[in-house]
Amino acid sequence: MSGWNNSGPTFRLWPADRFEVRCVRASPEFSSADRYHYAKNAHEAVLRLRDVGLVTQMQAIRIEDGAVLFDLASGASVPADQW
16 A cells, blocks of 8 residues: 555564464364463363363464473373463
């Protein structure tokens, strides 16, 4: 759009995402990946998805180092305070 004034580079309003929750739902097979900045929100999403029972596979991953914090298939679960 010509005529718009640009005072320089923009900055991020929200902090960068730090966690990703990946899941696969059963019927019809559908996968999703949601990102969160706060560990509390990512952990809560994992618990709610698990408790609802609609997912067949789910992982929570720390984006920074690729650490798997929760894996439904293997039963791996890191305590929330260590996310």
